Amino acid sequence: xxxxxxxxxxxxxxxxxxxxxxxxxxxxxxxxxxxxxxxxxxxxxxxxxxxxxxxxxxxxxxxxxxxxxxxxxxxxxxxxxxxxxxxxxxxxxxxxxxxxxxxxxxxxxxxxxx
Amino acid sequence: xxxxxxxxxxxxxxxxxxxxxxxxxxxxxxxxxxxxxxxxxxxxxxxxxxxxxxxxxxxxxxxxxxxxxxxxxxxxxxxxxxxxxxxxxxxxxxxxxxxxxxxxxxxxxx
Numbered sequence: 001x002x003x004x005x006x007x008x009x010x011x012x013x014x015x016x017x018x019x020x021x022x023x024x025x026x027x028x029x030x031x032x033x034x035x036x037x038x039x040x041x042x043x044x045x046x047x048x049x050x051x052x053x054x055x056x057x058x059x060x061x062x063x064x065x066x067x068x069x070x071x072x073x074x075x076x077x078x079x080x081x082x083x084x085x086x087x088x089x090x091x092x093x094x095x096x097x098x099x100x101x102x103x104x105x106x107x108x109x110x111x112x113x114x
Numbered sequence: 115x116x117x118x119x120x121x122x123x124x125x126x127x128x129x130x131x132x133x134x135x136x137x138x139x140x141x142x143x144x145x146x147x148x149x150x151x152x153x154x155x156x157x158x159x160x161x162x163x164x165x166x167x168x169x170x171x172x173x174x175x176x177x178x179x180x181x182x183x184x185x186x187x188x189x190x191x192x193x194x195x196x197x198x199x200x201x202x203x204x205x206x207x208x209x210x211x212x213x214x215x216x217x218x219x220x221x222x223x224x
Contacts (some may be wrong), residue, residue: 105157
């Protein structure tokens with residue numbers, strides 16, 4: 001299995017631009033999580049999906065952030081417009097059903113907003 | 115709601131010395147507890163997990179953790195660390211969603 005695949009690996013953009021991060025979870029996994037990692041705040045849960053349905057988006061910082069999961073094999077996290085304080089590493093992770101199941105993480109997207 | 119507190123942001127330790135990384139949690143319901151490790155420029159990988167049963171859990175790379183319900187703690191230990199253990203370690207709890215602590219950076223010194 002290829003694991004959780006995220007793209008792009010690095011993204012550099014200018015303030016005000018739209019940014020789209022992509023994630024392909026492991027086939028068969030029905031949970032998908034988006035996290036943001038910064039030095040100051042650690043690993044923050046932004047949103048998670050179960051069977052393609054957003055369950056909890058309380059961690060999304062503001063309306064500039066949106067996430068979709070149109071099917072079981074693809075999810076996007078969009079920031080519009082982007083701001084310098086959005087600079088961080090964004091991780092996608094997936095898991096099988098069951099609270100005892102571990103998360104499988106992608107390699108992350110390093111976002112820099114100038 | 116649940117939360118996780120990792121009391122130490124950074125822990126330096128000499129090679130072959132023992133180490134303990136501390137984790138405390140709070141939750142109004144039963145939780146599952148996890149420790150993950152993150153090597154530079156990589157995603158997180160599972161070290162070990164506590165679901166039920168024995169309170170001492172053994173994981174990969176010689177790490178172990180002890181669940182203490184009365185103290186709501188899940189501290190990670192290793193009796194003898196190696197240079198290759200230098201990484202960031204995250205404690206996590208899961209009820210319906212996965213919450214991570216802020217991480218502890220373990221630096222093993224030669």
